[in-house]
Amino acid sequence: MVEIYKYKHIIWDWNGTIFNDVEYSRRIINRILKDRNTPEITIEKYRSVFTYPLKKYYEKLKLDISDNKWKLIDEEFTKTYEERKLFCELYFRAREVLNIISQIGKTQFLISTVSQTTLEKMVIHFHLTEYFEEIYGIENKNYIECKLANANKLLCDLNCKKGEVLYIGDTLHDWEVACKLGVDLLLIADGHQNIHLLQQTGSKVINSLDQFYHYLILYQNLINKYENPYEK
Numbered sequence: 209m210v211e212i213y214k215y216k217h218i219i220w221d222w223n224g225t226i227f228n229d230v231e232y233s234r235r236i237i238n239r240i241l242k243d244r245n246t247p248e249i250t251i252e253k254y255r256s257v258f259t260y261p262l263k264k265y266y267e268k269l270k271l272d273i274s275d276n277k278w279k280l281i282d283e284e285f286t287k288t289y290e291e292r293k294l295f296c297e298l299y300f301r302a303r304e305v306l307n308i309i310s311q312i313g314k315t316q317f318l319i320s321t322v323s324q325t326t327l328e329k330m331v332i333h334f335h336l337t338e339y340f341e342e343i344y345g346i347e348n349k350n351y352i353e354c355k356l357a358n359a360n361k362l363l364c365d366l367n368c369k370k371g372e373v374l375y376i377g378d379t380l381h382d383w384e385v386a387c388k389l390g391v392d393l394l395l396i397a398d399g400h401q402n403i404h405l406l407q408q409t410g411s412k413v414i415n416s417l418d419q420f421y422h423y424l425i426l427y428q429n430l431i432n433k434y435e436n437p438y439e440k
Contacts, residue, residue: 209423210374210394210412217366218309219359219391220340221377222320222327224399226306226417227334229289229296230254233400236288237269240281246270255402260381290326298334299398301421306339308424312431317362318343319385321355359385383409396420 223229231251238248246269249257257268263278271281309316316339320327324345331337344362346354363373373391375382378399383406386393397403398416406413414420 209414209420210392212309212312212314212374212424212427214371215314215374215392216368216372217374218314218316219362219373219375220316220318221375221379221382222318222322222330224378224401225376225382225396226298226302226318226336227296227330228299229293230400232293232296233258233289236285239288240284241269241271244271252402255400256405258379258400260379293326294330294333299417301416301418303334303336305417305421305424306336308421308428310339312424312428315341317341319355319358319362320345322346355381356385356388359389363389363391378406380405380409383411386411394420 220226234249234251234254237254241248249269257265259265259268262282263273266278266281267273271278273281306316318327318331318340320343322330322345324343324347327343327345331340331343342362344355344358346358359375363370366373370390371392373389374394375386375389375391376394376396377383377386378396379401383393383395393409393411395406395409395411395413396415396417397406397413403413403415
């Protein structure tokens with residue numbers, strides 16, 4: 209497990225890390241596959257093939273991506289996703305984890321490939337605004353470039369040592385971002401990619417936010433015991 213005490217700042221990914229839209233995303237892509245007479249996928253298959261860039265993901269699903277048709281697929285996916293995204297929920301223990309990290313004095317930031325406007329609305333909807341110093345969504349469809357650019361801007365604004373930052377995500381793309389930033393990484397294998405893919409990065413990988421929550425409770429109890437040594 210990560211040594212949470214040594215970090216000043218926590219950078220969170222949103223989709224598949226705090227916000228559980230994995231099954232919802234699978235259902236949407238299955239509708240797209242079905243409409244194109246292409247075999248639908250299980251949740252296990254979804255987690256094994258999902259990747260960035262999205263063009264590569266659609267190609268893995270045997271969809272026709274010639275002549276930029278993948279962009280039409282992506283537009284269809286995004287349109288459907290927007291319609292019912294708020295029916296998805298936060299991961300179990302997400303709110304508790306954010307609260308504990310805030311209580312132990314760490315500043316938290318949110319970075320996502322979701323549009324800035326949508327991300328802000330979702331954070332407000334789930335009453336999470338108080339936990340984040342800043343949130344960074346994207347302004348165009350260049351998912352990878354925008355997310356990395358936002359992360360770089362955040363690091364410059366913080367003006368801190370890279371060893372003081374922990375990035376938490378759920379995909380190989382999060383690993384790539386963390387590597388380019390030069391910051392530490394924790395991957396959660398309950399999101400859009402499976403544990404076997406995540407472990408190949410050599411990064412620290414945990415099963416769920418619930419596991420992280422129990423670690424944080426132990427850490428918080430140790431702090432309380434140190435600060436109040438005579439309490440029983």
